[in-house]
Amino acid sequence: MQHAQHYTKWNLPHGAKARLGKGRINRLQYSPDGSQFAVFSRIGIWIYDAYTNKEVTLLTPNQSARTTELNGSWTGKRIHQINWDHPFSVSLWDTQVGIRNIPLKGPTEEIRSIALSPDSKTLASGGYDNAVRFWDCQTGSMISSVFRHSLTVSALAFSADCRMLATGGYDNTIHIWDVNKCQHISTLNEPEEAINHLVFSPNGTVLACNSEDGMLCLWNIATSKKITTLMTESVDCGKSVFSPDGTRIASNCGDHSVKIWNADTGNEHLTLFGHKDLIDEIEFSPDSKTLASGSDDGTIRFWDTLSGTEKGMITGHTKRTVYLDFSPDGAHIASSSSDNTIHFWDLNTYTESTPFDSLDDELGLIEFSSDGTMFASTSFEKVYIWDLNTYTLHKVIPTDKKAITSLRFIPESTILAGSADNTIYYWDIDTGERLASSTGHSSYIHAIDVADDSIILASASSDGTVRLWNARTGHPLNILKGHTGEVYTLAFFPNSRTLVSGGYDESIQVWDTLTCEHILTMNRTSSVCALAASPDGYTIASGGDDGKIQLWNSQNRKLLTVLDGNGADVEALTFSLDGRTLASGGVNGTILLWDV
Numbered sequence: 001m002q003h004a005q006h007y008t009k010w011n012l013p014h015g016a017k018a019r020l021g022k023g024r025i026n027r028l029q030y031s032p033d034g035s036q037f038a039v040f041s042r043i044g045i046w047i048y049d050a051y052t053n054k055e056v057t058l059l060t061p062n063q064s065a066r067t068t069e070l071n072g073s074w075t076g077k078r079i080h081q082i083n084w085d086h087p088f089s090v091s092l093w094d095t096q097v098g099i100r101n102i103p104l105k106g107p108t109e110e111i112r113s114i115a116l117s118p119d120s121k122t123l124a125s126g127g128y129d130n131a132v133r134f135w136d137c138q139t140g141s142m143i144s145s146v147f148r149h150s151l152t153v154s155a156l157a158f159s160a161d162c163r164m165l166a167t168g169g170y171d172n173t174i175h176i177w178d179v180n181k182c183q184h185i186s187t188l189n190e191p192e193e194a195i196n197h198l199v200f201s202p203n204g205t206v207l208a209c210n211s212e213d214g215m216l217c218l219w220n221i222a223t224s225k226k227i228t229t230l231m232t233e234s235v236d237c238g239k240s241v242f243s244p245d246g247t248r249i250a251s252n253c254g255d256h257s258v259k260i261w262n263a264d265t266g267n268e269h270l271t272l273f274g275h276k277d278l279i280d281e282i283e284f285s286p287d288s289k290t291l292a293s294g295s296d297d298g299t300i301r302f303w304d305t306l307s308g309t310e311k312g313m314i315t316g317h318t319k320r321t322v323y324l325d326f327s328p329d330g331a332h333i334a335s336s337s338s339d340n341t342i343h344f345w346d347l348n349t350y351t352e353s354t355p356f357d358s359l360d361d362e363l364g365l366i367e368f369s370s371d372g373t374m375f376a377s378t379s380f381e382k383v384y385i386w387d388l389n390t391y392t393l394h395k396v397i398p399t400d401k402k403a404i405t406s407l408r409f410i411p412e413s414t415i416l417a418g419s420a421d422n423t424i425y426y427w428d429i430d431t432g433e434r435l436a437s438s439t440g441h442s443s444y445i446h447a448i449d450v451a452d453d454s455i456i457l458a459s460a461s462s463d464g465t466v467r468l469w470n471a472r473t474g475h476p477l478n479i480l481k482g483h484t485g486e487v488y489t490l491a492f493f494p495n496s497r498t499l500v501s502g503g504y505d506e507s508i509q510v511w512d513t514l515t516c517e518h519i520l521t522m523n524r525t526s527s528v529c530a531l532a533a534s535p536d537g538y539t540i541a542s543g544g545d546d547g548k549i550q551l552w553n554s555q556n557r558k559l560l561t562v563l564d565g566n567g568a569d570v571e572a573l574t575f576s577l578d579g580r581t582l583a584s585g586g587v588n589g590t591i592l593l594w595d596v
Helices: none
Strands: 015-021 025-030 036-041 047-048 055-059 072-076 078-083 089-094 096-102 111-116 122-127 132-135 140-145 153-158 164-169 176-179 183-188 195-200 206-213 215-220 225-231 241-242 248-251 255-262 270-275 279-284 290-295 300-304 308-314 321-326 332-337 342-348 352-353 367-368 374-378 382-385 390-397 404-410 412-418 423-428 435-439 443-452 456-461 465-470 476-481 487-492 498-503 508-510 517-523 528-533 538-544 549-553 557-564 571-574 581-586 591-595
Touching: 025 290, 089 390, 111 153, 122 153, 122 164, 122 412, 132 164, 140 528, 153 412, 164 195, 176 206, 195 241, 206 241, 215 248, 241 279, 321 571, 321 581, 332 591, 367 382, 367 404, 374 404, 382 412, 412 443, 423 443, 456 487, 456 498, 456 549, 465 487, 465 591, 487 528, 498 528, 508 528, 508 538, 528 581, 538 571, 538 581, 549 581
Parallel strands: 153 195, 404 443, 443 487, 528 571
Antiparallel strands: 015 591, 025 036, 036 047, 047 055, 072 078, 078 089, 089 096, 111 122, 122 132, 132 140, 153 164, 164 176, 176 183, 195 206, 206 215, 215 225, 241 248, 248 255, 255 270, 279 290, 290 300, 300 308, 321 332, 332 342, 342 352, 367 374, 374 382, 382 390, 404 412, 412 423, 423 435, 443 456, 456 465, 465 476, 487 498, 498 508, 508 517, 528 538, 538 549, 549 557, 571 581, 581 591
16 A cells, blocks of 8 residues: 555656656456456556545556556456566566566567456467467466467457457457367357457357457357347447446447447447547446446546446546656646647646647647747647647647647747658747748658757758758758767757757767767667756756666766666656756656656
8 A cells, every 4th residue: 555655656766756647548457346446557557446546556567677568367466467568478466475577488579469368377369470379377388379360360358267268360250269278169250350359248158349340249159150240330449348247248439439238139228428539448347337448538437337427537647758848937847648638747746737728639749938938739730839828729820731740939939840841840929920941851850959049950850960050040050960870859958059969870979069060979779769958068868769768977978877667668858947857758658757
């Protein structure tokens, strides 16, 4: 139990002082007695009190582990979780003996889908090589490898008694297997599209199949005949679950709803609306009276399965963190997420808010103006300028369907944007008029940054160069060459003269922008995805696809320390204005605040 601390401080990696966000929702599951509720996320397993929806504890892997996601099983005092990154392994969480990690011994590189038996003794995997494999969860050894599918195996499901395994694939067929003998029993070959998801009824007599055409088919296992087809009215419908009492079946649908049918008659019982984004996970409570649904909107909602009313909600789960920026006063940090939301986090209370009206467009970049009065965000086709005094939309600037890859303010009337069409655009934030454009890069522009004096603009590109421009006119100044691969990220130091860049070649380059001379090189063992320079100019922070943050002394190139424990690619870094806090974000959907 960890109630004494706020959950933002639970199980932090060394050097971190808070975690904002709870990670992407990968699976939901009730405890066997229904008193607790588990959310399997990219950073670990969150346990909630099922009656109050309050956080009880967070189970995390060792700090150097990569992502832990996708699947799990809760039996009594034990929770099994599948570690999806290579090498694949099974983690056993026991309240009495702690954590035991069991690597799978065998050809795991071909794994496309996995399922854990209800008794947690057997793991089944489906492969890109069309194989179905059975694994011993206690030893990690492969028991057997069988072939029946002609294409990738995309879906797996055990029966409740662990005797049968159903497998579905891109070949539009379903096969039933005897788990103990690892032998084929029967084939269901009527689906017309690839199989998304499979689930047995509690008594094992019926199999439900979701296919890519949005159909939900129910099959009689004994006769191998189709019972009925239920229309979900959405090709995005991807998962179905039976209620434990076997009377109902629920499916998540692409219109952000959940449909519940009578499992015997196929008649629709309820349609549940409330989520604002795609629903990834659904789960019935053990007594069948509650349905939990987890969505890309970051919420988990609980529904009464008789009336359809919403009984409660859990917030704070997020998808991939796309971008971070501290407010000029240092009181907030803003983050954009691939769940199409912008979050403002209060750094005194670690609480969040979404002050702007939600938009239908997919959100990407965010940026505060230097005086703190304006805030910018991007979608695929627009740049949105928000007034921070009123939290209202100030101006919408169309981008003519150009993908915006980077964004910066020039005080206080111009917004700059790097684009996937190799061009930098300059717009007036009041009128939306395009003022200028800069061309010269021969490939995708990944990042731009503006020096503190607002005179020099730097851009980083897939063409392997960094270019310098006059930030007011857009005229080219110089080309900095030294990287041997794509340049992903860059950052100016506060003196407006020093620039740091990093990219695919695993190097960090430091430049003098006045003389255009190369000053020094620092090397990582992974691609450099994010960079930030401390306000005093003495520290460079770099994040990579190895999940680690390196802090360097910019004067002598010495590595000061390595901050580990993100568990996923680090794609965003930013220092607070006093230089005491570094914020990092990335694929796992959380923001870590580091005391530097």
